[in-house]
Structures are given as C-alpha cells and as structure tokens.
Amino acid sequence: xxxxxxxxALAVLTLGAVAMVLPFVWMLSTSLxxxxxxxxxxxxxxxxxxANYPAxxxxxxxxxxxWNSFKLSAISVFGQxxxxxxxxxxxxxxxxxxxxxxxxxxxxxxxxxxxxTVIPQFIIxxxxxxxxxxxxxxxxxxxxxxFGTFLMRQYFLTIPIELAEAARIxxxxxxxxxxxxxxxLSKPALAAFAIFAFLFSWNDLFSALIYLPSxxxxxxxxxxxxxxxxxxxxxxxxxxxxxxxSVAPIIVAFFVAQRHFIQGIAMSGFR
Amino acid sequence: MxxxxxxxxxxxxxxxxxxxxxxxxxxxTVGSIFATVAISFTNWDLLTDPTWAGVSNYQGLxxxxxxxxxxxxxxxxxxxxxxxxVVLSLLVAMGLNREIPGxxxxxxxxxxxxxxxxxxxxxxxTWIYAEDHGALNEMITALGGxxxxxxxxxxxxxxxxxxNVWGAIGGGMIIFLAGLQAIPKDYYEVARIxxxxxxxxxxxxxxxxxxxxxxxxxxxxxxxxxxxxDYIYILTRIGNGNSTMPTLVFSIYRSGFRFFRMxxxxxxxxxLTAIIFAxxxxxxxxxxxxx
Numbered sequence: 381x382x383x384x385x386x387x388x389a390l391a392v393l394t395l396g397a398v399a400m401v402l403p404f405v406w407m408l409s410t411s412l413x414x415x416x417x418x419x420x421x422x423x424x425x426x427x428x429x430x431a432n433y434p435a436x437x438x439x440x441x442x443x444x445x446x447w448n449s450f451k452l453s454a455i456s457v458f459g460q461x462x463x464x465x466x467x468x469x470x471x472x473x474x475x476x477x478x479x480x481x482x483x484x485x486x487x488x489x490x491x492x493x494x495x496x497t498v499i500p501q502f503i504i505x506x507x508x509x510x511x512x513x514x515x516x517x518x519x520x521x522x523x524x525x526x527f528g529t530f531l532m533r534q535y536f537l538t539i540p541i542e543l544a545e546a547a548r549i550x551x552x553x554x555x556x557x558x559x560x561x562x563x564x565l566s567k568p569a570l571a572a573f574a575i576f577a578f579l580f581s582w583n584d585l586f587s588a589l590i591y592l593p594s595x596x597x598x599x600x601x602x603x604x605x606x607x608x609x610x611x612x613x614x615x616x617x618x619x620x621x622x623x624x625x626s627v628a629p630i631i632v633a634f635f636v637a638q639r640h641f642i643q644g645i646a647m648s649g650f651r
Numbered sequence: 652m653x654x655x656x657x658x659x660x661x662x663x664x665x666x667x668x669x670x671x672x673x674x675x676x677x678x679x680t681v682g683s684i685f686a687t688v689a690i691s692f693t694n695w696d697l698l699t700d701p702t703w704a705g706v707s708n709y710q711g712l713x714x715x716x717x718x719x720x721x722x723x724x725x726x727x728x729x730x731x732x733x734x735x736x737v738v739l740s741l742l743v744a745m746g747l748n749r750e751i752p753g754x755x756x757x758x759x760x761x762x763x764x765x766x767x768x769x770x771x772x773x774x775x776x777t778w779i780y781a782e783d784h785g786a787l788n789e790m791i792t793a794l795g796g797x798x799x800x801x802x803x804x805x806x807x808x809x810x811x812x813x814x815n816v817w818g819a820i821g822g823g824m825i826i827f828l829a830g831l832q833a834i835p836k837d838y839y840e841v842a843r844i845x846x847x848x849x850x851x852x853x854x855x856x857x858x859x860x861x862x863x864x865x866x867x868x869x870x871x872x873x874x875x876x877x878x879x880x881d882y883i884y885i886l887t888r889i890g891n892g893n894s895t896m897p898t899l900v901f902s903i904y905r906s907g908f909r910f911f912r913m914x915x916x917x918x919x920x921x922x923l924t925a926i927i928f929a930x931x932x933x934x935x936x937x938x939x940x941x942x
Contacts, residue, residue: 385849386749393746397760400817404763406786407775419784463671470668475656486672489680491931493878495903496924497683499690499917502908506697523675544655554655554664583768585881586900590908602770606885609774619774626771634766638759641766642825 404627411621418616432621439612441596442625445604452517452600453581459521460528460577461570467524468532469558473544483533490526494586502590514598516591517584521577528573535569536562572643575633582630601626684924691917701914708918717893718919721902724808725923728898729876731812732819736872737865739816740823745857747824748831758824765821773885776814777802780886807887807896814882819875823868830864831857870934877927880904899923 410418411432413425420426436442470476471483505516539562547557563570585602592599594607608622634641691708695701712718747757764772779786780801788798801810834857842852858865880900887894892909894901899919907916 389746390751393743393757396743397757400760400764400821403772403775403779404767407772410778419789421786421789463675466668467672470665473654474665475654476665486676489676491874491927492680492684493874493920493924493927495878495900496687496920497680499907499913499920500683500686501679503686503690503697503913520675520679522671523679524672525675529672541654548655554661554668558668579766583770583881585770585884586904589884590904593908602768605770605774609777609885613777616778619778623771623774627767630766630768631763634763635759642758642762 404631407620407624407627410617411624413617415615415617432617433625436618436621436625439618440604440608442601442604442622444597445599445601446625448514448599449582449601452514453578455518456521456581457574457577459518460525461574463522463524464528464573465532465563465566465570466558467529469536469562471529472533472536473541473557473562474554486526486529490530498587498590505591511591512595512598514592517581517587517600521581528577531573532566532569535566539565568640568643571637571640575637575640579630687917687920690913691921693914695913696911697913698911704914708914709922711915712918712922717897717905718902721897721899722922724896725877725899727808728812728815728879729873731809732815732876732879733869733872735812735816736819736823737868740820740868741827741861741865743820744824744827744831748828758828761824762821764818765825767818769818769881770885772818773814773882776882777886780810802887802895804895811883811886811896814886815876815879818882819872823872826868827861827864830861834860866934866938870931873930873934874927877923877930 405423409423409425412428412430413420414427414429414431417426471479501516501520502511505511510516510519543561544557547561552560583602584600585606588600588603589606592603596604596607605622605626609619612618690701692704692706693701694704694708743761747754747761782788782798782800782803785798785801787801792798799806801807838856838860839852842856847855878900879898883894883896883898883901884904887896889895892905894905897905900923903916903919903923906912906919
C-alpha cells in the first residue's frame with residue numbers, strides 16, 4: 381500500500397517538475413524559430429534558426445546591457461562580501477559595549493521594506509548628481525546589510541575562538557586575524573553568500589528602473605528587457621531570445637555550482 | 652560565548668570594521684525611515700522646494716481610487732500567495748525528502764524558477780497569458796472554448812498569483828528540505844513501533860519539528876508578498892504608468908518615480924511599512940500562542 385501512495389506522490393511531483401521546467405524549454409524552442417513559426421505551438425522548431433540572436437544585438441545594444449549587469453553585480457558582490465563579513469566578524473568575535481543591542485537593531489531592519497527607504501535615498505543620489513549614473517546601483521552594497529552580516533556571523537561563530545586567541549598571543553592584530561584566519565576558513569559561506577548577492581543584483585529591476593530608466597548604454601539587462609518589451613512586444617521569437625540571454629548565464633552557473641546555490645538559499649532561512 | 656575583548660588601539664579596528672554597517676544602518680535605514688515620514692508631510696516634486704502639507708497626503712489616500720485599488724489588490728494577492736506558497740513548497744519538500752536515485756534532478760527542476768530573473772521569465776509568461784495567440788488561449792480554443800483575458804482587470808489577480816507562486820516554490824522547498832533532514836530518523840522509528848499511522852506521524856512528528864521553519868517561511872513570504880513588484884510590472888503594466896493589477900509597491904513606484912510626487916509616495920510607503928510591521932507582530936503573537 382505504501383508503494384502505491386509513493387507512486388502517486390511521484391506522479392504528482394513529476395507533473396509539478398514538468399510545470400517548472402517546461403516554460404524554459406519553450407523559451408529556448410521559440411527563440412530558435414523563424415518569425416513565421418512564432419504561433420506554431422510545436423516544441424521542436426520545423427526550420428530551426430539562430431538568426432534571432434544576432435538580430436537582437438542589431439536592435440538594442442545587448443552586449444552593453446549584459447556587460448553593465450555583470451559589472452554592477454560583480455561590484456555589488458565584492459562590496460557585500462567585504463563589508464558584511466567585516467561586521468559579521470566583529471559581532472562574532474569581539475566583545476564591545478551595546479553589541480547585542482546593535483545586532484538586534486540590525487536584524488530588525490530585515491523587516492523594513494525597501495520602499496520606505498528608497499525615496500530619501502533617491503533624493504540624496506539626485507542631490508549628489510548621481511541620478512542617471514550607475515553609482516546608486518552599487519554604492520549601497522558597500523554599506524553592509526543585515527542579511528549578509530547575520531549569515532557571516534553565524535558561520536564565524538562555528539570557528540573555534542581558540543584560533544583567534546592563539547594568533548593574538550603571537551601578536552596578530554584583529555585585521556590580521558580576520559584576513560588570514562577567518563576569511564580563508566569561511567570559503568563555503570562566502571561562496572554561498574556571493575551567489576545570493578550576485579543573483580539579487582543581476583535580477584534587480586526596481587532600483588535600475590528608478591535610477592537608469594532609459595539610458596541603454598548605462599542601464600541593466602532587466603531594464604533593457606522591459607524597454608524591449610514595450611517596443612517589440614508581440615515579436616515573440618525575438619523576445620524569447622532576449623529573455624534567454626538573461627536567464628542562460630544564471631542557469632549555466634547554477635548547474636556548475638548547484639551545491640553553493642542551494643546553500644545560499646537555504647541560509648536565507650535563518651536556521 | 653567566549654570572545655575577545657579589544658585591547659588599546661584595536662578599538663580603532665573595531666570601529667573601522669563596523670563603519671560601513673553603522674553608516675548603512677544610520678543613513679540607509681533608520682535615517683531614511685525618519686526622512687520618509689518627514690517627506691510624507693510635504694508636497695515635493697524635486698523641482699521646486701518642498702511645501703508643508705500636514706496630513707493631507709494621508710487624508711487624500713482613501714479618496715485616491717488607484718491607491719485603494721492597490722491596497723485591495725495587495726491584500727488579496729498576499730491572502731492567496733502566502734498560504735499557497737508555504738503549503739505547496741512544504742508538500743514538494745516532503746515529497747522530495749526521500750532517497751531515490753535521480754531525486755536531485757527533481758530538486759533542480761523545482762529550483763530553476765527561483766534563480767531565474769523574474770523580468771526575463773515574466774516576458775515568457777506574458778506570452779503564455781497573451782489574449783491573442785497566447786499559449787493558454789490557443790489550448791482553450793483548440794478544445795472549443797472562448798479565449799480569456801488572463802491579464803485583464805478581472806482575472807489578472809489570479810494569473811499573477813500563479814506566476815509568483817511558481818517562482819517561489821523552489822526557495823521554500825529548499826528551506827523545508829533542510830528542516831526535514833534535521834529531524835532525527837529515530838523519531839519516525841519510535842512512532843512506527845508505537846503503531847502511528849502516516850497521518851499521525853505527520854501530525855505529531857513532522858509538523859511540530861518543522862514549526863520554526865514554517866513560522867519563518869510564513870513571515871518571509873508575507874514580507875515578500877507585500878513587496879512583490881517584478882512580475883507585476885512586466886505582466887500588467889499598461890500605458891501612462893498604469894497597471895491592470897496595481898499593488899502598493901507599483902503605486903509607490905508610479906507616484907514617486909513616474910510622476911515625482913514624493914510626499915504622496917512617502918505617505919503610501921509609510922502605510923505599506925505599517926501593514927508589514929502589523930503582520931509581523933501578528934505572526935509573533937501567533938507563534939507565542941502555539942509554542
């Protein structure tokens with residue numbers, strides 16, 4: 381009897397898995413169809429073509445959009461890794477007055493929606509003359525963050541404090557202990573958090589939309605796609621090719637580093 | 652907890668290491684919240700100086716049809732999205748928490764939408780939902796039915812909930828899988844020896860052990876629900892900064908960054924934050940009652 385219920389569960393799960401993957405397969409298949417076949421529902425194109433991809437780059441500077449998204453995500457990852465692990469290290473290792481109160485305050489900011497802080501930030505960036513530049517999309521990542529700090533602190537707490545104490549007796553400073561002992565021992569946590577931060581930045585639409593709504597040489601792939609949608613909506617073979625070049629790098633990276641991806645998401649569950 | 656007390660000049664290092672976080676906390680979060688509240692009492696278009704508006708931005712909200720519609724849509728969206736996402740990702744996690752060869756392929760499949768850009772995948776969904784020649788309508792007409800306006804004002808809420816749940820199941824699944832794998836196998840052995848049925852094992856072993864994960868997933872999903880934006884922007888936006896299914900975040904975006912009515916947008920942001928805080932408080936109350 382257990383076997384039958386197992387089989388039924390597996391059947392339902394298979395159906396669900398197909399529903400998860402089918403849209404991506406279809407995205408790929410449509411992007412390989414000539415425009416004349418775009419309303420043909422066949423999963424395999426009758427006369428497959430890659431012509432949609434070069435056509436994209438003729439219509440819009442997708443190479444710039446890809447580069448901008450990649451560059452901004454990489455800078456954001458660097459900023460987040462550096463500043464969050466620095467703060468996480470202090471919260472995990474060093475005793476100082478008001479430490480717990482400060483940490484609780486930091487965690488409480490996880491509940492604060494970005495919309496209630498974005499308006500003054502927008503005004504400040506505008507006042508600084510940075511509206512219409514890429515700075516507002518990466519500068520904030522150099523100001524730490526509750527999620528990353530919490531994550532790195534939890535990981536640092538698993539490193540025996542005796543290592544730091546011994547290094548200190550040998551005359552190592554706090555910054556030396558951080559850079560030569562704690563960071564090298566935390567590669568799994570850093571990798572998982574890096575992936576999380578990269579995804580967050582790569583997939584971000586809201587900030588890019590408010591700071592760089594229309595400058596195709598400066599803006600990100602997500603805004604490019606949204607603009608593409610308003611201009612070429614209905615040309616589905618082109619649209620699917622455009623979506624695919626945004627999704628493909630992440631999917632490839634996902635298959636290469638699946639373990640770290642899953643850890644990154646699992647860590648966001650604050651266990 | 653054993654930890655180090657800073658000595659002499661190490662105090663300077665502590666400050667250096669914490670400086671980015673402290674600036675972010677003071678300016679980026681706490682300061683910005685106060686600033687938003689202050690701006691909500693003004694009229695400000697960023698071109699001329701702000702003028703004092705008192706509470707008129709708040710008083711105007713109930714009469715603002717777009718805001719009220721957004722508020723209702725946000726509540727309805729959350730009411731559907733949160734339970735569906737939590738329950739479905741829990742079921743998927745329980746289904747996939749078994750040792751069968753090839754099961755990791757399943758996990759990968761469910762996880763794929765979670766890592767993909769909602770903007771890009773949203774474009775695909777606009778086609779699935781398209782009224783003319785969209786995938787769903789092609790199927791319906793092939794079966795002899797009438798095409799549906801999936802993203803029109805009447806049905807958009809449900810269409811949008813489906814896309815968002817589709818995109819969120821994988822993330823929840825991973826967290827529940829981690830929770831399930833942390834339950835000691837002995838618990839199930841003991842329950843089986845005592846003659847517990849499958850339902851009783853679920854009710855008295857699995858669910859209590861998962862309660863903390865379910866609680867956090869509930870809080871996180873709720874916070875996410877009130878901030879949902881990407882799919883809604885891509886799938887429902889129509890001309891002039893409007894939408895067939897505006898939510899609060901969409902309305903804030905529209906007032907603040909399309910029409911630069913900063914006071915109005917700030918008042919809406921304050922309302923959104925108040926709702927999220929109230930919901931979080933409710934969760935913590937509920938948790939105290941159960942635990």
